[in-house]
Amino acid sequence: MSAPWLSFALMIxxxxxxxxxxxxxxxxxxxxxxxxxILALDTLTLNAIALIVLFGLWVENQIYFIAxxxxxxxxxxxxxxxxxxxxxxxxxxxxxxxxxxRESTDPQSKxxxxxxxxxQPEKPHD
Numbered sequence: 667m668s669a670p671w672l673s674f675a676l677m678i679x680x681x682x683x684x685x686x687x688x689x690x691x692x693x694x695x696x697x698x699x700x701x702x703x704i705l706a707l708d709t710l711t712l713n714a715i716a717l718i719v720l721f722g723l724w725v726e727n728q729i730y731f732i733a734x735x736x737x738x739x740x741x742x743x744x745x746x747x748x749x750x751x752x753x754x755x756x757x758x759x760x761x762x763x764x765x766x767x768r769e770s771t772d773p774q775s776k777x778x779x780x781x782x783x784x785x786q787p788e789k790p791h792d
Contacts, residue, residue, distance in 0.1 A: 676724045683720060687713045704748045711741030 690713055693706035715734045722730025750756075 673724070676720055679720050680717065680724070683713055683716045687717065700752050704745065704752060707748070708741065708745045711737065711745070715741070 687710060690706050690710040694703055694710060697703055715737050718730050718734040718737065722728065722734070
């Protein structure tokens, strides 16, 4: 660390963000509802990213920035998945299957294909 004031500022920042982590963990534990807990988990993830970045600055190592980036991506996807679960009680909608899977599992498409004769070509789709 080149400047003593930078080291002092990082120590204060680490302490304050650590306190924010404690408060977010308390909100995650206490609730009172599922949206509050999802928001607390997102806040906890953001505070953990800040702790990792501040620690990386303090020890002057760039690998911590990559770890913070990975945690940010993981936190974003988990927040989206949990929010979708809170709204719909499922993460993946049944309508999210692609067209090929739908044709193979749809009983009506099987009946349509049985009704078509073998020598009659299939009509092209527009």
